Amino acid sequence: MGIIVKNIFHFLKGCWAIIRGRSLPDEECQELRELASAYLELDLSPDIKEQLDRHLKLCQGCSGFIESLHRTLDLLRGMPKETAPAEIRQNILRQIKQK
Numbered sequence: 001m002g003i004i005v006k007n008i009f010h011f012l013k014g015c016w017a018i019i020r021g022r023s024l025p026d027e028e029c030q031e032l033r034e035l036a037s038a039y040l041e042l043d044l045s046p047d048i049k050e051q052l053d054r055h056l057k058l059c060q061g062c063s064g065f066i067e068s069l070h071r072t073l074d075l076l077r078g079m080p081k082e083t084a085p086a087e088i089r090q091n092i093l094r095q096i097k098q099k
């Protein structure tokens with residue numbers, strides 16, 4: 001019994017991958033991820049935002065991605081802003097200039 005259930009599960013997982021693959025091309029996921037921070041900052045034209053919203057409703061991977069990004073940004077915003085000591089800042093700037 002257990003094996004049959006396992007096989008059915010694998011079969012359904014395969015079907016889901018095929019359906020998802022057809023309805024949601026990878027390029028769309030990639031585009032969404034590139035625009036994700038603009039999306040969260042509400043810095044997109046309504047057309048594009050609508051397109052991304054539609055994608056998010058269908059794509060679990062991307063909606064999870066946006067959700068965790070959203071949470072991370074919230075956490076960062078909640079943190080007190082601190083300035084690094086001058087010595088460290090100069091060190092970082094020097095290393096950037098060297099590259």
Ligand SMILES: [Zn+2]
Pocket residue numbers: 024028029030032055059060061062063
């Ligand atoms: Zn996606």
